[in-house]
Amino acid sequence: MAEEKLLVLKNIRDPGYAGDLAAYRKTGGYTALKKVLQAMKPEEVVEAVKASGLRGRGGAGFSCGMKWGFMPPPGDKPHYLVCNADESEPGTFKDHLLMVGDPHMFVEGMIIGCFAMHSRHSYIYIRGESMYAIRRVQAAIDELYRNHLLGKNILGSGYDLDLTVHPGAGAYICGEETAMLDSLEGKRGLPRFKPPFPAQSGFDACPTTVNNVETLANVPFIINEGTEAFAALGTPNNTGTQAVCISGHLERPGVYEVEMGHNLESLIYEYAGGIRGGKLLKAVVPGGASADVLRADEIDIPYDFDSLTNAGTMRGSAAVMVFDEDTDMVEVAERTIRFFNHESCGQCTPCREGTFWIKNMIRQFLDDAGDEALMQRVDRAAGNIIGTTICAFGDAVGGPMQAFVRKFPEEFRKHFAS
Ligand SMILES: Cc1cc2nc3c(=O)[nH]c(=O)nc-3n(C[C@H](O)[C@H](O)[C@H](O)COP(=O)(O)O)c2cc1C
Numbered sequence: 264m265a266e267e268k269l270l271v272l273k274n275i276r277d278p279g280y281a282g283d284l285a286a287y288r289k290t291g292g293y294t295a296l297k298k299v300l301q302a303m304k305p306e307e308v309v310e311a312v313k314a315s316g317l318r319g320r321g322g323a324g325f326s327c328g329m330k331w332g333f334m335p336p337p338g339d340k341p342h343y344l345v346c347n348a349d350e351s352e353p354g355t356f357k358d359h360l361l362m363v364g365d366p367h368m369f370v371e372g373m374i375i376g377c378f379a380m381h382s383r384h385s386y387i388y389i390r391g392e393s394m395y396a397i398r399r400v401q402a403a404i405d406e407l408y409r410n411h412l413l414g415k416n417i418l419g420s421g422y423d424l425d426l427t428v429h430p431g432a433g434a435y436i437c438g439e440e441t442a443m444l445d446s447l448e449g450k451r452g453l454p455r456f457k458p459p460f461p462a463q464s465g466f467d468a469c470p471t472t473v474n475n476v477e478t479l480a481n482v483p484f485i486i487n488e489g490t491e492a493f494a495a496l497g498t499p500n501n502t503g504t505q506a507v508c509i510s511g512h513l514e515r516p517g518v519y520e521v522e523m524g525h526n527l528e529s530l531i532y533e534y535a536g537g538i539r540g541g542k543l544l545k546a547v548v549p550g551g552a553s554a555d556v557l558r559a560d561e562i563d564i565p566y567d568f569d570s571l572t573n574a575g576t577m578r579g580s581a582a583v584m585v586f587d588e589d590t591d592m593v594e595v596a597e598r599t600i601r602f603f604n605h606e607s608c609g610q611c612t613p614c615r616e617g618t619f620w621i622k623n624m625i626r627q628f629l630d631d632a633g634d635e636a637l638m639q640r641v642d643r644a645a646g647n648i649i650g651t652t653i654c655a656f657g658d659a660v661g662g663p664m665q666a667f668v669r670k671f672p673e674e675f676r677k678h679f680a681s
């Protein structure tokens with residue numbers, strides 16, 4: 264197998280690594296926190312993360328340092344950092360691995376983030392079904408309290424911080440940051456209109472930043488090794504490494520860590536071992552179910568935020584789903600829309616109704632009752648959702664549905680009424 268570029272999976276790749284506080288400390292764990300608390304001002308931490316070029320690994324790829332910089336100076340309201348560990352995008356399982364295999368790495372990044380944004384109490388929102396991850400992260404937090412790395416006067420610095428693990432109840436939409444904040448407040452998780460953005464009015468109407476698990480796991484490296492060392496990895500606007508989840512018809516599905524900009528074809532053939540049973544590749548969904556599908560002849564591209572956007576799709580949650588020559592792409596489209604229809608929160612008519620009607624139309628193809636006009640109707644209904652909804656879920660349904668019909672018309676034609 265080709266060699267990985269290990270940063271967030273560095274410890275996990277060691278087969279003897281226990282993932283507890285003692286093991287993490289042996290690898291240099293919590294030296295970054297010590298450095299920050301002893302020698303850095305909050306704004307210097309924000310500047311370092313900005314300069315590293317770190318972009319959020321949860322989906323949108325927004326600059327982490329810029330987001331931290333949007334938080335207001337300390338005032339009369341508490342500040343919050345909420346770690347998004349919901350990981351509900353189909354095909355995505357990297358955050359689960361990070362939480363179970365090396366929980367202290369992202370927690371250290373989170374404590375540093377809390378210090379940088381003047382937070383005294385913050386939350387880790389973990390998908391409720393991920394019971395093992397919840398237990399591992401809670402055990403890590405308990406160890407930190409016992410060792411004066413959380414609670415009052417951390418490492419004698421005078422800085423106080425509490426972290427609370429909050430299990431979600433298993434709704435995909437609660438991965439969307441504002442729905443997650445509603446859920447955290449004890450309400451039904453519904454995306455909010457933006458503005459106001461969470462940095463102005465987030466959890467309990469207080470300044471809040473939401474960050475993905477992997478985003479935070481990069482922070483200790485940036486502090487320990489320096490912004491230049493991080494920025495030297497990847498490409499100028501897509502710095503660092505990424506943990507990519509590759510699943511589907513492959514010889515070696517799994518999570519592989521490579522530099523940003525690594526070739527997508529190489530990820531599939533050199534890392535994941537190529538298509539199972541020597542079959543041919545038909546399609547790749549490169550960034551979770553919300554990303555537009557690519558045809559087999561479109562995968563010789565760098566795998567990073569900008570390159571995938573330029574290719575008309577997105578890197579999203581770094582979930583690469585691979586389909587071989589025997590796959591019926593209409594079935595893939597049906598499963599995808601069934602998921603989105605089930606998970607739509609129902610606030611916006613185009614999303615609630617559109618996902619329902621597209622699901623019904625695609626089912627007509629599976630009943631071999633399709634025709635050219637129905638294909639166009641699927642395309643049009645999907646287009647009517649894009650850009651017309653409260654949250655990005657709408658675009659995440661509309662784009663992929665159009666892509667299935669536009670890139671694989673021959674697959675839909677196989678299901679025309681005879
Ligand atoms: C429908 C939907 C689901 C999402 N699910 C997740 C998720 O499971 N995990 C995640 O980190 N981000 C998810 N996001 C993105 C978050 O809204 C947010 O942008 C992200 O957590 C910010 O963290 P980052 O800047 O570190 O990437 C989702 C977004 C949408 C629109």
Ligand code: SF4
Pocket residue numbers: 436453454606607608609610611612614615652653654655656657
């Ligand atoms: S786009 Fe869909 S999921 Fe998002 S707020 Fe509207 S109805 Fe809810």
